[in-house]
Amino acid sequence: MNNGTSNIFNKEKTNISSHISGTGVSADESEQALPALKGSLVLDGVGTPEHAAKTGKWFFLDFLAKWIEPLETSVFGYHKYDLDAQTAPLLKGFDKNLKGPFPEITHTGNILLSGHSRGVAGGMIGVLGALYQIGKSPEHTEIFKHIANQINIMNLVLFDGVAGPKGNYLYGVMDLPEFKDKEDKLGHLLRELNKMFAAAKREKGVEEKETLKVTIMLARTDSRPDFEIDPNIQAYMLEPGNSFELYRAGFQHSAMVDPIPYEKQPEGFKKLYPDERYTPTQLANSIIAEKKGLNPQISAREIATKVNEQEMKIIGLAKRKYSDNINLELSGDNELALDYLLWITSRDGYSLSSKVLTHTDFLAIIANSKDNPGNLPIYDSGRVLDVDYDKNPLRVFEPKCKTGFSAKKVIGRDSQTGSTLQPLKRRNSWQTPTIDPTAGSHKAKLQKPQKPQEQPRHARS
Numbered sequence: 001m002n003n004g005t006s007n008i009f010n011k012e013k014t015n016i017s018s019h020i021s022g023t024g025v026s027a028d029e030s031e032q033a034l035p036a037l038k039g040s041l042v043l044d045g046v047g048t049p050e051h052a053a054k055t056g057k058w059f060f061l062d063f064l065a066k067w068i069e070p071l072e073t074s075v076f077g078y079h080k081y082d083l084d085a086q087t088a089p090l091l092k093g094f095d096k097n098l099k100g101p102f103p104e105i106t107h108t109g110n111i112l113l114s115g116h117s118r119g120v121a122g123g124m125i126g127v128l129g130a131l132y133q134i135g136k137s138p139e140h141t142e143i144f145k146h147i148a149n150q151i152n153i154m155n156l157v158l159f160d161g162v163a164g165p166k167g168n169y170l171y172g173v174m175d176l177p178e179f180k181d182k183e184d185k186l187g188h189l190l191r192e193l194n195k196m197f198a199a200a201k202r203e204k205g206v207e208e209k210e211t212l213k214v215t216i217m218l219a220r221t222d223s224r225p226d227f228e229i230d231p232n233i234q235a236y237m238l239e240p241g242n243s244f245e246l247y248r249a250g251f252q253h254s255a256m257v258d259p260i261p262y263e264k265q266p267e268g269f270k271k272l273y274p275d276e277r278y279t280p281t282q283l284a285n286s287i288i289a290e291k292k293g294l295n296p297q298i299s300a301r302e303i304a305t306k307v308n309e310q311e312m313k314i315i316g317l318a319k320r321k322y323s324d325n326i327n328l329e330l331s332g333d334n335e336l337a338l339d340y341l342l343w344i345t346s347r348d349g350y351s352l353s354s355k356v357l358t359h360t361d362f363l364a365i366i367a368n369s370k371d372n373p374g375n376l377p378i379y380d381s382g383r384v385l386d387v388d389y390d391k392n393p394l395r396v397f398e399p400k401c402k403t404g405f406s407a408k409k410v411i412g413r414d415s416q417t418g419s420t421l422q423p424l425k426r427r428n429s430w431q432t433p434t435i436d437p438t439a440g441s442h443k444a445k446l447q448k449p450q451k452p453q454e455q456p457r458h459a460r461s
Helices: 025-035 049-055 061-074 082-097 118-134 138-148 183-204 230-240 267-272 279-291 299-322 334-344 362-371 387-391
Strands: 016-018 039-045 108-117 151-159 212-218 244-248 394-398
Touching: 016 267, 016 299, 016 394, 025 039, 025 279, 039 244, 049 151, 049 244, 061 387, 082 118, 082 212, 108 118, 108 244, 108 279, 118 151, 138 183, 151 279, 183 212, 183 230, 212 230, 212 279, 230 244, 244 299, 267 334, 299 334, 299 362, 334 362
Parallel strands: 016 039, 016 108, 108 151, 151 212, 212 244
Antiparallel strands: 244 394
16 A cells, blocks of 8 residues: 555656545555556545544544444545545645756656546545646645646546535535536536646647546446436536547446455356456556556457457346346356346345335346337436447547637547437436336346355445
């Protein structure tokens, strides 16, 4: 675990990499799940005793912190003291390594800032909000300019960011007058930061270009309402003028940060992902490695393709069996994989099972997809995507045209297929399923395995 700042740079002091863990996830657990983070500044997630110790908020309740802090955070989200505890190490790293007289700009560095869950919606966006506030503050303008002139590219990798039921404190940036009436607040923040970075570089004669690059990886589904995709991220994806890479893999919110070794996974998991090199967590690890400038043995694109093929195969079997009412003769491996998929996406498959809305049970969605022939809509938790998203494991969206560093509102196009970016539906645009999940000819009733297996549970976000 690296919670200090001594190794925030590599030996050449040109690259910075950092990761903010999700709720209830320690830095050690993040590094265990994602070995590519080695040498990075990895921060403990809110709701961990390690994080609580850094906030100074719970010092008199150390023996209860591990119980109280997660409950507090799960209800109210990031407080200011939570964000301070995670932002400070990053800014101290900047201060230690970057602050001082302006250097001659001959080599600039690349920064990776990644996160999972609330580590994205609270931690990452909070850090960006802090940078924005620093840049806008007259007394800190020179510090911001110095930071800007040391950054070549800042890769932002957002792993299934969720805001939780009460949102997060983000240094108040989203409530500023210039943000208040913006529907795409995150996009506005990134565009403003890009313009501020460009202006700082222009003063030093450095080529103007976009500094911030966004990569988003979403789980395919999660039926718990507290695990909806952060509205700020949804709005960013909806805005056709925004650029981002989009990956989709896994059937639970934390599928891409699973610290359990492959050999200890349930048999159903191994049948769903028969090659240990191609899993959602391996995909996330490869994305981090590539954004750090490393050369992973298997590219993220290849892993995404293989994972997508296997997931779509099992989804297809589920659709044929429960939507098309075809009496399938499944092989033992496919039956185990399908059974596992339906289990982990059911009420019984979640550690917070009481939070699951029964009509968002994945099997119910499959059963109801008969009302939309040829498509497989996924309605739950803000992850509604058209069928093309399911068929394409990596989509790269780029605006049709830009003016300076503030993209016009234009139709975004997928750089791979050229198809128009289809809108994502939000929870408030759901339509009530026409088939009750527990009744009717297409009833979505989970058939439990003949030999139930002990399944790991993760009480985290």
